[in-house]
Structures are given as C-alpha cells and as structure tokens.
Amino acid sequence: MRVFVPGDSAAVSIGANDVAAAITRIDPSLTIVRNGSRGALWLEVLVEVETANGRIAYGPVMPADVQSLFDADFLNGGAHPLARGKTDEIPWLASQERITFARVGIIDPLSLEEYGQHGGLVGLRNALKSTSEIIINEVTESGLRGRGGAGFPAGIKWKTVAQTTSDQKYICCNADEGDSGTFADRMLIEGDPFTLIEGMTIAGIAVGATEGIVYLRSEYPYAISILQKAIELARVFGWLGTSVLGSTHAFDIQIRIGAGSYVCGEETAMLESIEGKRGVVRAKPPLPAIEGLFGQPTVINNVLTLSTVPMVLAQGADAYKARGVGRSLGTQVFQLGGNIARGGIVEKAFGITLNELLETYGGGTLSGNPFRAVQIGGPLGAYFSTEQLETSMDYESLIAAGGMLGHGGLVVFDDIVDLAVQAKFAMEFCAIESCGKCTPCRIGSTRGAETIDLIIQGVKVEENKKLLLDLCEVMTDGSLCAMGGLTPMPVKSAMVNFPSDFLGAAR
C-alpha cells in the first residue's frame, strides 16, 4: 500500500521527514512515496493515502499527529480532524489550471514509468518525428513567453539560435531563482525533474544544440540532488546521451551550481558564472543567442519556460494559447508567499485578478491583521496597495499599473509593514548584489538607502524625496541591466502608493 509524504524541501522544512519516519515506525510494510508537493504549502505536511477511491489527503500533519491517523484508520480513508477528502477535489487545487505543474505532487519524481503514464515524453517523441522548423513554429505559435522575468517570446529566441551556424550550441537553463517570494522552479525540479529535462532536450533538437547546462542555485541542495539523479536515470534509459531515444540526435545535460549571487540570475552574468568567472553582466549586443556561453550560440530560458514546452509539443500550440488574455497566453505559475494564510503554487490562466489570487486562494494574511501591501515580481517589482486589487494578472496590465510580473511571485504584507523601510531595503539589496559595472547601480544604491534613511528620520523630507526621485531616474537611465535599472520600481511604487509612509517624523 502506498502513502505519499512529500520530499519537497518546503514540506521537509516543517517536518515531512519526521512524519514519514513516524509512519514507517508504526507500519513498516507501507510503501512511502516521497512525491513533490501539490503546491498547497498551507496544507503541508500533506499526507496522501492511495485507496480504491483515489488519493485521500490529510493535512497539515505534524509528526505528533501520526499515531492518531492510524487510530482513525487513515489507510482506508478514515475520518480525522485533518482529513481533507479526495486530494483532487480540494477546491484550492481542483480549481487550478495545472499545465506546467500538471504532474508535480502526483507522481514519484524519479519514476520514469510514472512519468510516462502521466503523459511524459509525448512532446519529445513528437519533436523527434518533426523538424526544427516545425518545433520552433509550434513554440512560437503557442505564444509561450519567458517566465524568468523579461517575458520574451521563447520561439523567437530559439529561431535566432537555430539560424546560427556553429558546431557547438548550448541550452542553458536558468534555475537561479533568486527573487524573494518565488519557489516554482525549485518545486518543479524537486517534483517533476523529467519535465525540465524533456523541455531542454526538445530545445536542443530544435536549435541543434547537444549540450545543456542547468545553472542551479546553491540554496537549493535538494533540487540539485533530485535533478542529478533524474539526469542519471535519463542517461541509463537511453534518453540523454549520444542517441536521444534511439534517434540521431545527441543531447546531454550537466548541472552548474551557483554561489549565492543574485545578479547571476541575469542571463549574461549567469554565462560568466558558468564560465567560472565573476558574475559581471555583459553588454549586449552580442546577444547570447548569437555569442553566448564560451562564445557560442546559446538558448537561455527559465525553468518554467522550458518545462512548459513538452506540453506545447504534446498537445499543440492551440491548446496552450486557448488560455490567457491579449499577448499573455497560457497559464502562469503564481507563487503566494510572505504573510499569507494559504501560500503556495497557484497555476491559472493569465488574467485572473490580484484579488482572486490573494483572497480566494491566499485567504488573507497569516497574521489575521489587515492586508496592506503586496510586492509582485520579486525584489525589483512594485509594491501594490489595496486600491489595486482589481488589476488583471498579465504582462501588459501589470506594466500599465506601474509594475511587472517578473517570475510570478507575490509577497504579501500586513498592516505592520512600513513601506519606507521596504524601499530602503530595495536599495540596500541592490548595493549588496550589484555586479559593480555601472556607477548608478553600485554607488547610487548606497546613496539611495542613505537618503531614504534621512526621510525616515524626518530630515529635510521634501528635499530628500526630490533627491531620491532624481537618483531613481539616474539609476533607471544609467544602468546596464535591470538590477540597477529596476531597483527604482519598488522604491517609487512605495512612494506613490503609500505616501503616508514617507512623511518623515510626521508619520
């Protein structure tokens, strides 16, 4: 009999390993599957039992609850205060549109057999029967845009690389996921690593690259170990290596581990880092698609971008673009974090409102205090207020509202938050993480933090606010990359949307 206890590091961080051990101690005959998380992190540790009626969920289970689960005959779906019914019918999950995350939490992450049973490898097999041109057309047609932050159409990037002539091209997967409030890359890799491998293999076939590299941050040790194991299994299976599933295509993947630098998520800094150098941003052109890793044509895509490709190839561009709004097609894997009652992964079509995400899914704040601010799109993203809850969550609407989608993270704050302090942190973070190439970013961020400090202390508030806005303009205009260029976004949005926090001593 199979019992599912997630091995996902978020679940483990609140006791999943102890829960699994406690279950085994009571009944060693049970098979414990360490699946990924279903994404309802507020229900972790979510224990599931496989019954004739489907999977029955219990959560959040702490190690101390395990004996009472056995007492309640949970193995047969018995009643218990933590019982949640059938997992697939939990409204929070059932109402989602899981495409990129279709298998996460459901399958054993390292079982190629289950991967195949749940639709895995269909996209790759279609790609192998196809031509480079058709694959790239399909990806372009689907409207799939980069999920790492910039939202650039994936198919167009691939086409540029495909058109270059070079003996050596690379597929680089950006798994640096440095944005606070984001964890979808990690959960995808920990819960369904073969999907990423499949997406990278398809990209390799499409553009003529035989080498893939995943740049994975050191803060994610479990994701590193799962992906490494998955790569080895794919090699043994005859998927990765000199002949992909018996075809004439060769493709293999290796992992490079980051070293705690946020700016190394910027694509050219990432390339420098993979080359073993300081993570200093490169000027463009040349585009990495033409001169990227070790000077060779390189596709750089985020984990979620690449992991969505197999579905596009399996079900077709039309199926993918049937969802979404305007030029934001398909689904977005939103991540709810911070001071939120029901945090986790919400994959929905673009166009859901901010309010639906925060209220219907998020259930308000964790503290129970009134909600006050939400930062969307990571540390370079804007702070939104309660006035903006009807904003449609898509690339264009968020830009129109003075923000950006970024990697899709939403960080919620209750009414204790001081937005002047948050603005100061944005500047401090930029000072710590700046690669140092541009003066406005390297030095301006430090001056910015000092200026906000003066505003907080009530020193020449109006003058300093003007100075700060001026500095923001210099940073926006005078920075090579979005690190310095977008740090003004959280700062200015805080000033505009929360003016009462910038009144100095009068607060």
Next chain:
Amino acid sequence: MKYSPWSQDAARVLLATLRDEKGPVLMALQLMQKEFGYVNPECVPLIANYFNKSRADVHGVLTFYHDLRTTPPGEHQISLCVAEACQAVGARDLEKKVKAKFPDETADSYCFGNCALGPAVMVDGKLIGRATLAKIEEARR
C-alpha cells in the same frame, strides 16, 4: 558539519578531478570549500597555477561570490533568510534574537525558496520553515 583539515596535497588531488572542465575556477573554489569548509588563501596560487590563470583572476572570483569564505567556519552554520517574504513574517525580529545568541555562526541569506513557510533558516545545511529561536537551537544540537 565535518570537514577535512586543510592540506595542499589533498587539494591537488581534488583539482585533478576538474582537469577536463571548461571554465573550472568557480567550481574549483566551491570544491575546496565543500571539502575543507572554507577556501584557504593558499588555494589562490594553487588554483591559478593548476588552471593556468592569474592569481588576480582567482582572487576576483573568490571575492565576488557571497557563498565563498576564506576563514574556517564554526561548528555550526546558521543562514537566516532576510529577504522580503520572510521579512513579512518576522524575519527581522528573529534575526535580532539569533544574532544576539549566536553572533559568530549567523549569516544573512536571500531566499531559500521557502517563502510561503517563512521565516526560513538553514542550520548546518538543513532547511527550517516557520523558524523560531527554539527550532534553531533544536537543530543545532
């Protein structure tokens, strides 16, 4: 955590495993830290010679990355997430308490991807969600 005592000979053996890697300098430094717990300053000329780089190249990489340290770590290592999502659930208060109690072991981090279950703290490589001082003390044992 257990590390090997620093030794140039052991370091050379390890570097040999990277001989065929493209762009090996960062990997070499990471390997040194994994084995010895830190990057002994003697590694700089060693790696430079081994991979035919200048000392400045190696030193530049060593000083760029937050993960790399040049002094041996204490018996325990506590990394506190002080990024926004954890700030929203009290990471700053926790930071004060932890740094007061374990000033030599504690370092700042920016996000462990556990932002829905913050504050997040890594103790000796083990991730703790909804962290409290008590949970950190427990994990140090």
